[in-house]
Amino acid sequence: xxxxxxxxxxxxxxxxPFGDVVEAVDSVHHFTINxxxxxxxxxxxxxxxxDKGHLIASILRGQPRELPFTIQEMERHPKASQLFMxxxxxxxxxxVAARDAQPAVKDLQAxxxxxxxxxxxxxxxWHHPLLALDKASDFLVVDRAGxxxxxxxxxxxxxxxxxxxx
Amino acid sequence: xxxxxxxxxxxxxxxxPFGDVVEAVDSVHHFTINxxxxxxxxxxxxxxxxDKGHLIASILRGQPRELPFTIQEMERHPKASQLFMxxxxxxxxxxVAARDAQPAVKDLQAxxxxxxxxxxxxxxxWHHPLLALDKASDFLVVDRAGxxxxxxxxxxxxxxxxxxxx
Numbered sequence: 311x312x313x314x315x316x317x318x319x320x321x322x323x324x325x326x327p328f329g330d331v332v333e334a335v336d337s338v339h340h341f342t343i344n345x346x347x348x349x350x351x352x353x354x355x356x357x358x359x360x361d362k363g364h365l366i367a368s369i370l371r372g373q374p375r376e377l378p379f380t381i382q383e384m385e386r387h388p389k390a391s392q393l394f395m396x397x398x399x400x401x402x403x404x405x406v407a408a409r410d411a412q413p414a415v416k417d418l419q420a421x422x423x424x425x426x427x428x429x430x431x432x433x434x435x436w437h438h439p440l441l442a443l444d445k446a447s448d449f450l451v452v453d454r455a456g457x458x459x460x461x462x463x464x465x466x467x468x469x470x471x472x473x474x475x476x
Numbered sequence: 477x478x479x480x481x482x483x484x485x486x487x488x489x490x491x492x493p494f495g496d497v498v499e500a501v502d503s504v505h506h507f508t509i510n511x512x513x514x515x516x517x518x519x520x521x522x523x524x525x526x527d528k529g530h531l532i533a534s535i536l537r538g539q540p541r542e543l544p545f546t547i548q549e550m551e552r553h554p555k556a557s558q559l560f561m562x563x564x565x566x567x568x569x570x571x572v573a574a575r576d577a578q579p580a581v582k583d584l585q586a587x588x589x590x591x592x593x594x595x596x597x598x599x600x601x602w603h604h605p606l607l608a609l610d611k612a613s614d615f616l617v618v619d620r621a622g623x624x625x626x627x628x629x630x631x632x633x634x635x636x637x638x639x640x641x642x
Contacts, residue, residue, distance in 0.1 A: 334535040334614055344538070344605040351535040353621060365531055367559060367596070367618060369500040369517040372510070393533060395616045397592075399565055426563075428616070430533070439510040448500055450561045450594070450616055452533060455519060 312380070312469040315405065315420040320427050328406045328419075328435045330355040332395055332428030355430035355452075359390040363456025369397070370449045372442035381405055381470040384413050384436040385463045390454030394440070395428035397448040403441035403472065409434045415468045422475070436464070441472070478546070478635040479581050481571065486587040486595070494572045494585075494601045496521040498561060498594030521596035521618075525556040529622025535563070536615045538608035547571055547636040550579050550602040551629045556620035560606070561594035563614040569607035569638065575600045581634045588641070602630070607638070 318324060322331045322338075334340070334351040343350050359365050384407060396402060404421040407413030413436045423429060430452075431437050440449065454460055484490060488497045488504075500506070500517040509516050525531050550573060562568060570587045573579030579602045589595060596618075597603050606615065620626055 332533060332535065332616070334537055343536075347539050347541075348606050349537045350617075351537070353532040353534055355533040357531050357533060365523050365618075366519040367498060367521040367523060367561075368519055369498065370509075371500055371515045371517070373513050375513075395533075395561070395563070397561065397563065426614075440514050448592075450498070451516075452531075452618060 312471050313415045314471050314473050315418060317403065317420045317422040320421040320423045325421065325429065327408060329391065329432040330430040332393065332430060333426055355393050356432065357391055357393065357452060358433050359454050362458065363389055363454040365452055366455045368451045370440060370451050371446055372440035372449065373446050374442050374444050377472055377474045379472040381438055381466065381472065383463055383465050384438055385461055386434050386436045387453065387460045388434045388462065389458065389460040391430050391433055393428060393430040393452040395450045396425050397450055399425045400444055400447050401425055402443055402447060404429055405438040405441065407436040412464055415466055415470045418470055478637050480637050480639050481584060481586040483569065483586045483588040486589045486593050491587065491595065493574060495557065495598040496596040498559065498596060499592055521559050522598065523557055523559065523618060524599050525620050528624065529555055529620040531618055532621045534617045536606060536617050537612055538606035539612050540608050540610050543638055543640045545638040547604055547632065547638065549629055549631050550604055551627055552600050552602045553619065553626045554600045554628065555624065555626040557596050557599055559594060559596040559618040561616040562591050563616055565591045566610055566613050567591055568609055568613060570595055571604040571607065573602040578630055581632055581636045584636055
């Protein structure tokens with residue numbers, strides 16, 4: 311029997327083992343600039359890159375996943391962090407597993423992310439590729455360019471299912 | 477008589493002297509990833525930072541400017557680029573001037589940016605602080621943290637006016 315994933319609401323605390331939540335909320339460090347016009351929610355992600363690479367900005371346009379959806383593989387980027395910020399005003403899903411071992415289905419953790427929340431995967435954190443919902447959705451992505459392989463992919467020995475969401 | 481600014485549509489070509497336009501359009505380098513699910517519009521901005529600083533990601537929430545609005549000062553960041561990506565689905569304005577001299581009103585160039593277009597100011601490019609329209613608007617910003625002063629501000633000797641837009 312494949313495991314049915316349970317999704318939890320994305321919070322900074324719950325996601326801390328995997329990286330950062332990028333959102334403008336009162337609980338993060340913020341201050342006023344531009345003569346009172348603008349509130350700056352400051353330095354929300356640990357952007358990391360190895361010495362040989364550099365950070366780049368791209369836009370990823372993901373087609374919506376059809377639910378139920380089967381999770382069969384996970385990937386990780388050992389040389390840099392990877393930030394996804396939603397641009398299309400739609401919720402999306404994140405499925406991650408802790409950094410250390412080969413991930414198994416029991417290690418997966420699943421988050422429902424609101425349209426105002428970005429995520430920044432720390433280097434080496436296993437995650438499923440983009441899981442957009444409902445319609446094609448754009449994300450600003452900050453990740454790495456540079457020499458060397460920076461994407462490990464692993465097949466899960468058992469599948470996990472993203473159910474139709476309530 | 478203050479000068480009334482004329483706004484042009486933001487294009488990569490027109491903005492090239494000032495930095496990059498960050499948008500997912502056919503004319504930029506793009507390719508398919510994630511087993512066909514995702515189109516990646518790749519490396520859309522020249523993110524630049526001096527050796528002593530590093531890039532950070534923040535969210536800036538700008539209150540809408542009331543039009544007509546008077547432009548009286550400009551700023552620049554000599555040590556790094558600064559990327560603004562709109563998150564709230566609203567158009568916004570950009571006013572820039574070429575890098576070299578102290579900007580004068582005659583040097584200003586004004587762009588109307590769509591909700592799908594980000595801008596990345598090259599290091600040292602004079603620009604006006606955030607010019608949101610209509611409602612409070614969030615932007616993902618990638619700029620610099622690190623030692624040393626990284627914001628020059630100059631008062632314009634004459635004012636320029638952003639008129640009520642058609």
